[in-house]
Amino acid sequence: MTKKMVIIDGNSLINRAYYALPLLSSKSGDYTNAVYGFVNMLYKIMDDYRPDYISVAFDRKAPTFRHLEYDEYKAGRKKMPSELAQQLPILKDVLDALKIHRIELDGFEADDLIGTLVKYAENKELEAIVVTGDRDALQLASSKTKILITKKGISSLEEYDDKGVMERYEITPQQFIDLKGLMGDQSDNIPGVPGVGEKTAIKLIKEFGNIEELIQHTDKISSAKLREKIDEFAQQAIFSKRLATIMVDVPVEISLDELKREDPDSEKLMELFKRLEFHSLMGRVAVKNKMETTDSNFLDVKPTSVIFDWKSLKDKIKNTGELCIRTFTDGQDIIQDDIIGIHVRCGEEHFFIKGEDVPLALQDLKEILEDSRIRKYGHYLKRDRNSLKRYKIVLKGMAFDSAIALYLIDPTRSSYEIQDISLEYLNRKIESEEDVLGKGKSKTSFSELAEEKLIEFGMNWCNTVMSVKESLMEQMKEAELGVLFSDVEMPLVEVLSDMEFNGFMVDQSILDQLGTELDEKIQHITQSIYNEAGESFNINSPKQLGEILFDKLELPAVKKTKTGYSTNIEVLEKLQKKHPIIAMIIEYRQLVKLKSTYIDGLKAVINKETHKIHSSFNQTVTATGRISSTEPNLQNIPIKLALGREIRKVFIPSDEDYLLLDADYSQIELRVLAHISKDDNLIEAFHQDLDIHTSTASKVFGVPMEDVTSLQRSRAKAVNFGIVYGISDYGLSENLQITRKEAQLYIDEYFSRFTGVKRYMEEIVEEGRKLGYVTTLLKRRRYIPEISASNFNLRSFGERTAMNTPIQGSAADIIKLAMIKVDQELKRRKLKSRLILQVHDELIVEAHKSEIDEVKEIVKLQMENALNLDVPLKVDMNVGESWYDTK
Incomplete structure (x- = not known):
């Protein structure tokens, strides 16, 4: 050959x-x-x-x-x-x-x-x-x-x-x-x-x-x-x-x-891939060269050595005071999915509880699992806690989660999976869930795996957690992240787990009614578009829509792609005044999006047993530290649209004995900016409890507060929030539909009045450039290599990120602290009321009617005292029989 x-x-x-x-x-x-x-x-x-x-x-x-x-x-x-x-x-x-x-x-x-x-x-x-x-x-x-x-x-x-x-x-x-x-x-x-x-x-x-x-x-x-x-x-x-x-x-x-092609220098290559953060390529090195860790914590033992006797596990845990756990379920339904196996590492021994033994074993281990003095370790412990809750076990003492630790160390990486940690920290290739279960049509389940394979997977999982724990803890200590980890992120696991398990009740009759209304509106607007176009066509087809707008109606083409005319939202907004069909198309798209995402989408994720939506709350996704939610994402309901706000009507209390309490931080990011920048004007405005946008308008436009017009306040509001996000004259001009020269005048006038903010923005950019990262009030880090780029656009992005991250990230830290404190106080008083949702700067509590006044007092006190700032934190609260009614 x-x-x-x-x-x-x-x-x-x-x-x-x-x-x-x-x-x-x-x-x-x-x-x-x-x-x-x-x-x-x-x-x-x-x-x-x-x-x-x-x-x-x-x-x-x-x-x-x-x-x-x-x-x-x-x-x-x-x-x-x-x-x-x-x-x-x-x-x-x-x-x-x-x-x-x-x-x-x-x-x-x-x-x-x-x-x-x-x-x-x-x-x-x-x-x-x-x-x-x-x-x-x-x-x-x-x-x-x-x-x-x-x-x-x-x-x-x-x-x-x-x-x-x-x-x-x-x-x-x-x-x-x-x-x-x-x-x-x-x-x-x-x-x-x-x-x-x-x-x-x-x-x-x-x-x-x-x-x-x-x-x-x-x-x-x-x-x-x-x-x-x-x-x-x-x-x-x-x-x-x-x-x-x-x-x-x-x-x-x-x-x-x-x-001649040779085998690579594995050690040197792995070192380079780590430095360059090529996590997906590390597996190539380990696979090809079978690199093994010398870490004694890995306990490289065979699945046949596992112990099945959970009674001996109980004694072992009492002696060591710690354990690493991984539960196995076949699905993502935290309410209905049975545990089909539990792997535990305790000391230098591995234990496995078979599916048929799980109910009896958990009752025997309940006291230990709920003992906060016994330290629990794992990777994505929230999943394990959720699985155990189905068996009326409340996992306590969660002391270390390797996914959360790695997230704090590097919040911008793309993956925090266990196999990536093993490769990066141990030079060891272990199988991922996808490796074990397959994917697509050939995907199997944990219950279908051979028992020995499941045990091997659990061994590698727990061994990795135990092997990287000290290294990750040391890295967090060096970066001053220890307190954030132990006092915020780990306690938050319990709060988010309970929120997921509690869920949010949905009124399906209202959901159906809204769906019908949207269908009717979509049909009506579709016919109106056909009338304006003079013919029927596929409105969802960019090609056909482009031909109607730019060939038949002869509107000016703003942008072309390889496949034809662009009809994206930016193009349509520029054409709004050219023809009445444009506003109809924008409305059509909004209605279709609402129907598919928030009517059909919500119906698809309602739990059949509880009739609730049980969102997943993610701790390790955003670079700023904000919590995100999926399946469904309740943080993206488009409340600026009247029909979007209507969707909040479907979210109701679990039963007639409860009401919903919505507690929303007032201007939290601007208050954080006042604290960080030490700007006298901002601090004074918040201490006097002034309308911050009217106050800003008064200073920027040089008029008494009582003479500020609604337009001036609106523009001052855009400037206030624009400053928080490091907005440019171009960005502000686009937002306000004014010239760039006017926008720059607003920005210049703002900085001349709020000199502390200007000084902060300059200093934080310089600090970011010097250190390569910026931090929040609680020492959360975000690395910004872009800030030193020679490319103007990239460098500008880095500078805006440096300005915004301490503000947005600190606000995220404050809301997390508030969640923990509210949750702990509700539980300490043994109240029936419970926290069920966090969206941006607001918390939603399902409050028992008999506890409303007490819950209001708790929420207000804990949220407004979550963190001590130079300006007061202020919370607005409303109570209603639906989420819509609380606004």
Whole structure:
């Protein structure tokens, strides 16, 4: 079987990767998107083609012979962005760790080195495979050499051999040089013959064979104009052909031994992937090299050593005072799903409770599991606590959750899964749930797994938690995150678990009624759109809608895409005053979204047993520390729309003995800004309990508060919230529909009045740039590598993030503290009332009618004293028989 040599155009591929992927960076400030894309493509090529030899060719900064012969060669090319240039040495380090041969030489381009390697491979009877984004390389194609051209991005490749080139261009690979000589190459600034494009050049080459023959027989060219051009620029065409010709005899030493594909330096590669935060690539290292941890906490024992006697587990736990737990269920229904197995690690022993033994075992272990003095460890402990609640077990003493710990250490990473932690901290590959259960149609369940496989999975899970615990705790200590972890995030697990289990009752009759009303409105607006358009069409089809708006109605096209006219919301908003159909289309889309997401979507997640919605509240998703919710996301109900607000009517108390209490922080982010910035004007306004937007308008517009108009207050409100988010003059002008000059005047006037805020914004950006991160009042960190970018847009994003994170993140910390305090006080007093929802800056308590006054007092006291600030925290409370009624 013929051996293969893969030859990669390093500069071309990394350039493609840079522009194909969003700009990414690590906490250490390394830009990584181009390297990440390159390495992913490299692995794909090695998996698909399994080369015996491999080399990556790079350009050097030194001028080549082409530059020396032609000053204008590549003269029009833009300078490589610094964010890309910084990644080249990193890529070379990764290639060295992979033990992949690199080749570069002063005076020659990567293309010439590739051509020389291709010639070498063919002479050695090897199959050559060239990977590049540059079609110039097609001249190297042959029966022995394939050229893989990266298409859009780096995810797919076009493959050419000599037959493929002939099929696509109707010329041979050797004639491809003549094609470039005639038509030139704008990207390389090769002149060619002016006015001769690809189509004409191919026609001439097919007729005459090559440039030299063409020049000798220009009298046979039928077009007088073309004949004159060829005669006039004959020497330029020959010169252009020379510039486009890839050398195949560069004087460079080549040895097959050096090009041989070898196993990577696992330790060095893993170290690089960790630094670059390439979590998804770490598995490649561990899998290929079976890296094992030397951590004694991992207890690398066989599933057959597991103990099934839960009575001995009880004694063991009492002696050690700690345990690590993983419960197994088959579904996501926290109300109905049975536990089919429980894995516990205690000390140096593993225990497993079989599904049929779970009810009896849990009753025996109830006292221990509910003893807060016995420390419980795990990964996503909220899931385990929810599973146990079905058996009337209230898990207490939750002391360590490795997912939450890693989230605090690095809140912007994409994954906190157990297998990623194992790879990153232990250099050990363990199976993920997807590895064990499969995915898609072939996905199985934990109950269908062989018992030994389930036990092995539980062992690896608990071993990983126990092995990384000390390391993660130490990292949190170094970053001053210990208090945030132990006093906020871990106690919050209990609160969120109870909120999920309690759920929110839904009135299905009102939901059905709203659905019917929306259907009728959608039908009515659809007919109105058809009337305006003069015909019926698929309103949901951007193509058909574009044809109606821009072809038939002849509205000005704002933006075009490859598939036709753009009809996104930005385009429609710019056309609103041009035709009445536009407002109808916007309304139509809003109604359809409400119906699909908040009527049909809510119906799909109502629990059949409780008739409630049991949302999942996520602690490890947002970079600022805010809680998010899914299945469903109750935080995104569009309350600015009248029909959106109506949807809140479906959320009601569990029964007639309860009411809903909604407690909402008043201007919490602006109060945090006042505290952080120490701005005298802001602090005074909040101490006097003034309407903050009217107060701001008074100062910005220079009028007494009593004379502030509704328009001035509205604009001051936009400025207030815009400042919190680091808004620019452009952003403010878009929000207020005013000129950028007016918007900048508002911002300048604001900062002249609120000098403390201006000083804070400047100082926090400088601090973020110096440290690479910013913190909240409770020391929560967010790393912002973008703040030092040379790219203006990226740097501006980093600066806005630095300004906003301490404010938004501190507000998130305060609401979490309030949730914990309210929940604890309700439980301490043994009240029937319970916390059921957190949305942005508000808490919703399902309050027993007999406890309303007491609950109001508790909620107000605990929320307004959650954290001591220089300004008072203020809470607005309302009570009603539905969520809608509390507003």
